[in-house]
Amino acid sequence: MLAYLIRRIGQALLVIAAMATIVFLSIYAVGNPVDILANPNADAKEMAEISARLGLDKPLWEQFGLFVWNALHGDLGRSFVFNEPALKLIIQRMPATLELAFVALIMSIVIGIPLGVWSGLKPDAWSSRAIMSGSILGFSLPNFWIGLMLILLFAVQLKWLPSGGRGPTTDVFGIPVSFLTWEGLRYLLLPAFTLALYKAALVVRLSRSGTREAVLQDYVRFARAKGLSPTRIVLVHVLKNIMIPVVTILGLELGSMIAFAVVTETVFAYPGMGKLLIDSIGRLDRPVIVAYLMMVVVIFVVINLIVDLLYAALDPRVRLQEAE
Amino acid sequence: MRKPVLSLHDLKVEFGTRQGVVKAVDGVSLDVHAGEVVGLVGESGSGKSVTGLAILGLIDPPGRIASGSINLDGQELIGLPDSELRRLRGPSMAMIFQDPMTTLNPVLRIDTQMIETIRAHENVSEKAARDRAEAALRRVGIPSPAERLLTYPHQLSGGMRQRVAIAIALLMNPKVLIADEPTTALDVTIQSQILAEVQQLCAEMGTSLIWITHDLAVVAGLADRIAVMYAGRVVEEGDVDPVLDDPRHPYTYGLLGSAPSRNRRGEKLAQIPGMTPSLANLPKGCAFAPRCVFAADDCKVASPGLTRDHTRTWRCFHPVHAREAAQ
Numbered sequence: 001m002l003a004y005l006i007r008r009i010g011q012a013l014l015v016i017a018a019m020a021t022i023v024f025l026s027i028y029a030v031g032n033p034v035d036i037l038a039n040p041n042a043d044a045k046e047m048a049e050i051s052a053r054l055g056l057d058k059p060l061w062e063q064f065g066l067f068v069w070n071a072l073h074g075d076l077g078r079s080f081v082f083n084e085p086a087l088k089l090i091i092q093r094m095p096a097t098l099e100l101a102f103v104a105l106i107m108s109i110v111i112g113i114p115l116g117v118w119s120g121l122k123p124d125a126w127s128s129r130a131i132m133s134g135s136i137l138g139f140s141l142p143n144f145w146i147g148l149m150l151i152l153l154f155a156v157q158l159k160w161l162p163s164g165g166r167g168p169t170t171d172v173f174g175i176p177v178s179f180l181t182w183e184g185l186r187y188l189l190l191p192a193f194t195l196a197l198y199k200a201a202l203v204v205r206l207s208r209s210g211t212r213e214a215v216l217q218d219y220v221r222f223a224r225a226k227g228l229s230p231t232r233i234v235l236v237h238v239l240k241n242i243m244i245p246v247v248t249i250l251g252l253e254l255g256s257m258i259a260f261a262v263v264t265e266t267v268f269a270y271p272g273m274g275k276l277l278i279d280s281i282g283r284l285d286r287p288v289i290v291a292y293l294m295m296v297v298v299i300f301v302v303i304n305l306i307v308d309l310l311y312a313a314l315d316p317r318v319r320l321q322e323a324e
Numbered sequence: 325m326r327k328p329v330l331s332l333h334d335l336k337v338e339f340g341t342r343q344g345v346v347k348a349v350d351g352v353s354l355d356v357h358a359g360e361v362v363g364l365v366g367e368s369g370s371g372k373s374v375t376g377l378a379i380l381g382l383i384d385p386p387g388r389i390a391s392g393s394i395n396l397d398g399q400e401l402i403g404l405p406d407s408e409l410r411r412l413r414g415p416s417m418a419m420i421f422q423d424p425m426t427t428l429n430p431v432l433r434i435d436t437q438m439i440e441t442i443r444a445h446e447n448v449s450e451k452a453a454r455d456r457a458e459a460a461l462r463r464v465g466i467p468s469p470a471e472r473l474l475t476y477p478h479q480l481s482g483g484m485r486q487r488v489a490i491a492i493a494l495l496m497n498p499k500v501l502i503a504d505e506p507t508t509a510l511d512v513t514i515q516s517q518i519l520a521e522v523q524q525l526c527a528e529m530g531t532s533l534i535w536i537t538h539d540l541a542v543v544a545g546l547a548d549r550i551a552v553m554y555a556g557r558v559v560e561e562g563d564v565d566p567v568l569d570d571p572r573h574p575y576t577y578g579l580l581g582s583a584p585s586r587n588r589r590g591e592k593l594a595q596i597p598g599m600t601p602s603l604a605n606l607p608k609g610c611a612f613a614p615r616c617v618f619a620a621d622d623c624k625v626a627s628p629g630l631t632r633d634h635t636r637t638w639r640c641f642h643p644v645h646a647r648e649a650a651q
């Protein structure tokens with residue numbers, strides 16, 4: 001187990017190092033931030049000064065070396081725009097995004113598993129067909145469009161929910177969260193639902209196919225022969241088996257939910273990391289972009305590791321064999 | 325005469341398939357008395373498993389019990405709502421299946437799978453149920469049962485898993501145990517051990533046993549009576565010695581490998597020329613006629629009815645007699 005962990009962490013560090021290189025070099029290739037930052041009628045001398053101040057006049061390899069050196073010391077550079085550490089900006093925005101992603105994750109589970117299991121148990125019922133058609137919509141309708149429609153319906157027409165922004169927050173262990181108050185939750189509902197819809201469709205598919213497969217297994221027949229109630233068979237015998245793929249896939253998808261919250265955050269003017277990224281791209285604020293991408297890579301890697309551990313915990317047959 | 329514990333009368337089970345209605349079980353009648361061991365034999369596809377599942381009420385769509393009667397200890401099972409049947413599964417009737425690798429839930433520990441069985445039927449404490457589970461494992465010959473309770477199925481060998489399944493099936497002292505080829509997937513040495521254990525346990529508990537198998541040698545050593553199935557029907561049924569020593573039905577005769585053209589040594593289950601018919605379009609008359617060396621014209625016209633002597637019944641117009649066969 002320990003050997004496995006050490007190996008996995010080693011792999012993770014390698015991935016992060018490789019990503020750092022790729023991210024830095026590719027960001028370097030897009031545009032010159034000085035053009036955007038400087039006053040439109042600045043002369044060449046002023047431009048050169050800005051360049052020097054931001055360290056953009058040095059050759060590429062030196063900038064990269066400096067970036068790596070600083071990164072190793074936990075410094076991903078200062079935002080050109082806010083003149084604050086980029087990492088700090090990201091971390092300030094992170095709770096909002098994580099909260100959004102987790103609420104969306106929970107929504108997708110709460111919506112997806114019951115619907116998927118139901119349609120797996122009764123594949124021919126009209127309700128199951130309706131669920132499956134719905135899940136196709138969930139897959140194929142573009143995220144931003146769903147967001148806009150939800151805003152139109154619930155915020156503009158019905159005026160039930162706010163159209164954007166983040167609600168009031170309360171601090172939990174110094175982290176501002178908004179899901180604890182109803183007012184805060186109201187702001188979360190629409191963006192989280194938008195983000196959850198695609199994943200819910202995925203969970204429906206996964207749990208449906210898992211259920212259809214499980215109910216044909218001998219162990220379900222044996223469980224029935226023992227005289228267990230259908231409720232127990234579904235909730236314990238079937239669900240426990242289908243949770244293995246569902247948790248694995250959803251765990252992996254959590255990373256992409258965090259990363260792709262960008263679109264949802266933009267539509268709902270939700271002040272998370274994604275919104276910060278879009279703003280920073282518009283201003284070619286390189287350190288923030290790099291810091292964001294690095295953060296996402298780290299989140300992905302950590303989530304992957306957690307998912308593997310969870311998978312081993314759920315499926316007794318998996319004993320992290322790579323360890324041997 | 326004693327009253328049977330389990331009595332099937334003219335049981336018919338059908339499956340709606342694309343090829344048409346498959347009569348997987350087509351008028352099976354069978355009596356099982358208390359403590360009796362009945363061997364149910366026949367080639368693959370003859371309807372043995374479906375018969376067993378029908379008794380427990382586990383036939384799922386597209387299948388259905390079309391007609392007939394299943395009487396367990398004086399109670400008619402056909403037509404009972406599932407909630408009633410559920411109460412009988414376990415305490416009155418139980419079933420074990422062929423593949424011990426798949427009958428236990430891979431993600432639940434053995435103790436969970438045993439304790440839930442007891443608690444589905446009796447309002448007992450977790451502790452009491454655990455003690456009973458442990459005792460049940462000990463009874464089926466599992467060493468250090470308390471430790472085994474804490475393992476997952478994949479940590480046990482096939483033989484051990486089948487023993488666990490048997491222990492679970494016998495947890496509630498059922499009146500009838502249906503064993504659907506429970507040893508086919510196991511090593512030969514373990515097969516005979518498990519066979520002997522199940523036989524002994526059932527004898528101790530007074531549980532009637534229906535042992536489904538291809539293997540006539542097993543039946544010969546185990547069963548009191550034997551029912552031979554072909555294409556959804558019981559073609560011969562009776563006390564095990566007369567049926568195996570001196571079969572009446574040509575199919576039984578063929579299974580025994582005693583047909584004139586066969587060598588009698590070696591294989592237990594001789595190959596009978598031809599194939600098992602597709603149940604979706606059975607020939608008119610006797611279903612075995614196309615493969616039968618004794619078949620005459622009348623066999624292809626009508627289906628033979630039941631003939632009986634004092635030890636058995638059979639369905640054949642031209643039964644084999646020991647004297648004829650010896651010629």
Ligand SMILES: Nc1ncnc2c1ncn2[C@@H]1O[C@H](COP(=O)(O)OP(=O)(O)OP(=O)(O)O)[C@@H](O)[C@H]1O
Nearest residue numbers: 339341346348367368369370371372373374375603
């Ligand atoms: N779910 C099903 N759908 C359609 N037909 C089925 C189904 N289950 C069983 N049958 C039909 O019932 C027939 C009898 O099947 P059954 O499983 O009882 O055979 P068996 O005698 O147990 O054979 P084996 O020795 O191979 O286990 C099969 O030939 C098949 O045509």
Ligand SMILES: [Mg+2]
Nearest residue numbers: 372373374504
């Ligand atoms: Mg079978």
